[in-house]
Amino acid sequence: MSIIYYHYNASEIRSGILHIGVGNFHRAHQQFYTNILLNDEDQKNWGICGVCLLPSDEKIVKNLRAQNLNYSLTVYGRNGEDEVYKIGSLKELIWGVEDPEAVVRKIADSSIKIITLTITEGGYNLDKESGKFILNDEKIQHDLNKPAIPATVFGFVAEGLRQRKMQGGDGVTILSCDNLQHNGNTAKRAFMAFIEAQDKDLAEWVEVHVTFPNSMVDRITPATTAEDIERLNKQNGTNDYAPVYCEDFAQWVIEDNFISGRPAWERVGVEFTDDVTAFENMKLSLLNASHTLLSYPAFLMGYRKVDQAMEDRDLVKFIRDFMDKDITPFVPAPENTDLEKYKETLIERFANHSVSDQVSRLCFDGVSKFPVYIIPNLDKMIKTGADLTRPAFLIASYRHYLKYKTDDQGNVFEIGEPWLTENDKQFVNSEEPQEFLELSAFKGVLLKDSEQFIKLYSRFVEEIKDAGTASVLQSIIK
Known part of the structure; x- marks a missing residue:
């Protein structure tokens, strides 16, 4: 069992990516690639600010904060050769239940160039029969009134983009990392339907200043049980409250359509294409x-x-x-x-x-x-x-x-x-x-x-x- 530490100075890393949904897959996939890339001197502006929006996220937020947002990722090889990565690319972590205004401010922050998402297939709020966005949902109706504290991911993103627009900020890329056919198109359909219903002026701005590339993600990452945590810590000689484990296979293919720049992920194995x-x-x-x-x-x-x-x-x-x-x-x-x-x-x-x-x-x-x-x-x-x-x-x-x-x-x-x-x-x-x-x-x-x-x-x-x-x-x- 080999342990692979990151070599960058964490204090020099700045968040250029905001990720919504800091679950196991995200921490075994996007964080994995980004953590390796941050060792390159010219990539230090691509740390990740994690955002959790659900009350059920309290445990993972507290556990990660208790260890300075660092965690271990155990990669199990099919050939029996395993590796443990120390992940430090999660630079910030905001819990929307605790501080919703901080979520909005961060989305509006011009240093954030990419907003990534793992909100599950059902999280895009699309009717399975028509494919249309479900506007009559109670929480969606709440957010259409532009409340001070949004209730949905759509409300948070729209408010953050509205403030970005008002501040004269640059455009941003919204990159879905969910297992959906044409996930970028799906994300655009969902967010644009909400924004058009809420704020026509903002919708016009988004059409020009926000891109939604499609991507394909792949890495089998099981849920981590209490027994898994005990096993991983014993095996790795760690005391990690939020460890993750996964297989050795990983793939990420992304359409290269980033309006305000992107990390050089191709250096660490990510494939870029015109059509995914x-x-x-x-x-x-x-x-x-x-x-x-x-x-x-x-x-x-x-x-x-x-x-x-x-x-x-x-x-x-x-x-x-x-x-x-x-x-x-x-x-x-x-x-x-x-x-x-x-x-x-x-x-x-x-x-x-x-x-x-x-x-x-x-x-x-x-x-x-x-x-x-x-x-x-x-x-x-x-x-x-x-x-x-x-x-x-x-x-x-x-x-x-x-x-x-x-x-x-x-x-x-x-x-x-x-x-x-x-x-x-x-x-x-x-x-x-x-x-x-x-x-x-x-x-x-x-x-x-x-x-x-x-x-x-x-x-x-x-x-x-x-x-x-x-x-x-x-x-x-x-």
Whole structure:
């Protein structure tokens, strides 16, 4: 186990980036790249000011402040070679619940050139059916009145940009780091819809002075439990209240559209491109879709860790068949990318025992994940007459997971679906399986119009209930 310390003088670092959502992925990904880059003498203005906006962020804020915002990142190699990085790139940390005015002032500060976001797929407040911004949300309505203390990320950013405009400040780039297709376009649609409804003059300024590049991010980063903290500290000889661990693979591809400059991230492995589409299609359709495909069947079969599930040969074949037969025909590889090697690497990454991701994390918020990871390619499969066995089994498993909340062994569990609507809940509770296909997560495709899908799905619903998930999976992979 090698420990890698940063070599820059932390007192010389200045914040040029403001990041909203200081979770584990951000601290294992963007902070990782930036921490290495800050060792270069000409990059010292690209430290990161973290912003947390939720009451539930209190613990992470207090823990990081207790150790001068430094923390350890343990990178577990697939070859058994592990590294521990001391991360010091988090220069400031503001908790909006405690000091909302400080958040607004920092967004308005001309030294901030980039605002980055990890607010999750559901955080952009877009209707899953229409794709439109949900203006009638209670907190959004509150923020449209320009309150002194905003309630949403949209209210905070709009107020900060309004003050930046009034002060004659430079433009800024808003860079989404969330797992969304065309995440920059999504961020622009959401923020512009809010700002146009709140302040037409500001909206005109934003159109000229704010850019929203798309990006593709990739690094498996599990949640850190209390047991993980104890294990990491013992292993690393540290006393870290907020450690993070992740796999050794990392990728970040960004469209090079930064209105007020950017860090030289390309020096530390970040790829810049004119169009990120091919990269994000590959990642979302293979890695994220395969994670979703694995999640519900594996959880129902009793697996709680991804690496343990990957010891099941049936699940591995299920995933590999999905990659090869269902996804590859519709996903062109980006230039200079070996797609076969990429898929082989994905299987290795999922099976990394040292990372040991939670299956429950993959199951969380499926209603937001299906429209992004599964539905686009499923729509293509239906239109081209492809075999729908695997996606039909997945959706039947998802219904069983939501409706019965019991796995094959009879273990009862709680589900994590913060964005289920009241209509969704009625479809889940219905005894008629086809009503489940009206779920908001599936609005992008007419599943009921596919005779093949309905036949397979209906069969799997009954077989999972009667024989269990594992038995049905075995019949699929033969």
